[in-house]
Amino acid sequence: MKAHDAIRAALTEAAARLGASVAASTIELEQPRDPAHGDLATNLALTLAKSLKQKPRAVADRLVATLTLPQGLVRKIEVAGPGFVNFFLAEAQLATVLAGVLAAGGNYGKGDAGRGTKVNVEFVSANPTGPLHVGHGRGAALGDGIASLLEWTGHAVTREFYVNDAGTQIDKLARSLWARVQQAVGRPADIPEGGYHGEYLIELAAAVLVREGRSFADLPQEEGERRCREIGVRSQRAEQDEDLREFGVKFDVTFFESSVYRDGLLDQTLADLRARGYTYERDGALWLRTTAFGDDKDRVLRKSDGTYTYLLPDIAYHRQKHERGFARAIDVLGADHHGYIGRMRAAMQALGYPADFYHVELVQLVRVVRGGEEVRFSKRSGEFVTLRDLFQETGVDAARYFFLMRRGDAQFVFDVDLAKSQKEENPVYYVQMAHARMSGIFRVAAREPASVRADGVDLAVLVEPEEADLMKEVAAFPGVVARAAETLEPHRVTGYLEGLARRAHGWYHKYRVLGEPEEAARLVLAAAVRHVLANGLNLLGISAPDRM
């Protein structure tokens, strides 16, 4: 709603007259829980009190005295409590938001705070050594949600998946698969230490023998393992791609570790780090002085045996993101990688990049519970519950919503029974149902929601308290999106949607739309609420069904 912007702008000016400089976007302007505290309230005076060395109430009084707002926006301003400034909007002001929502439609809630900044969001990035598990699913939902939030706030976003197709994990995959091939033709063979024991490699070995013929197993070991490496990576990549596609996640770029070697990026990166003076030799190894940027200890780039550690290709890869023109590189990583953050951030600074170029969002582990008991292992993957098992059982919408409804850095219990429930207890159904109900009104009225216009409709008849509440909530949506994008926290959006859905259900239950004197105005309200529910759900990659 433009009221938010107008009030923020006016507060910025008023603060300037008191000698304080604040950016309009940083001013807290919230809808108080208690309606007696107005439609919008700011704690600006409280936050300025310290720096101005005055009492909060005095600051608030002076702020209000110098505040100049556009005519007709506000009917009353109060200073209350310890120094809050409460704004009571003019009656007609509230309804103006509805016209704005209908005009913007699917774009309502978008902003341009990002001003086209190029941002790279890397997520999932699972090794191509086995099926994706639920932890990857949480990372996928969160990474995709963060990417969408950044798009909605005007950033140019690239969704990226990094494939470790060159490391020792791949060697283990190759040797594990080769062992399964040998076992399949009746020869004794052991899965190598630290190899992959999941049943999927037994299935794959059988498929390979069918396709390539049983003589495949007679290849010399070296060639057999080489072929197994290719086949294994290709097949696991294909399965992961398919899982992600069905989960509704689409990447713009798939980046292969092997290309880092092929394109000579390692040497360039090493040369850069050397030239900037952050490397040194000791004990026959080449070290990076990450302690210069707050890391616990320096890190080895090249081992004394002449081979590189994993760190160098990773640095080269992130250096390459910078070369591609990204202002920010956000990695969504599992919490077990947190030891990695310090050294990578240090490496980025050693390359001379701004401290905020590299950012990591950690995703804590997921526990899956069904029937009150933890589901731990999947026979097929040999370790955790697979993402595919999960979304096939609960549906993609429920799985994505559940992954998004909690902060990423909190451990999370995924209740499969709750996700499958088709009652109000299940938040995703609850929100989708609110959307379906709004749609139902138009279905019965035999009208397209898109055909509803606010002009010519007298919105002043929307006088019920529940209607004022709904309009305020609708007006708050762009701010919620902006804040969620700033903090990279999609759960703010699910929380908002649940609140909006609750108000929508309550209103729907208490008042009728069709056949009432207020029909035209209420159709406008229903269409606006429906838009916001749909926009919020779509932003998170969740469908907004018209009927359920």
Added chain:
RNA sequence: GCGCCCGUAGCUCAGGUGGAUAGAGCAGCAGCCUUCUAAGCUGUUGGUCGGAGGUUCGAAUCCUCCCGGGCGCACCA
């Protein structure tokens, strides 16, 4: 031993750059279907915000210590 994340109602979790009486959902209890979906709504019970100090006019929020849970601390990736 060192580092990071977490500890809020019976359960799952918001709130965390200090601000008005700590919120929601579920579960519990009491009600509501000739109506555009009861896949819903209304009311209600329930809290020493892990503990102890500290900073502040004001602390769930910031600082210190302690307790509990998770995860990391390689010339592994």
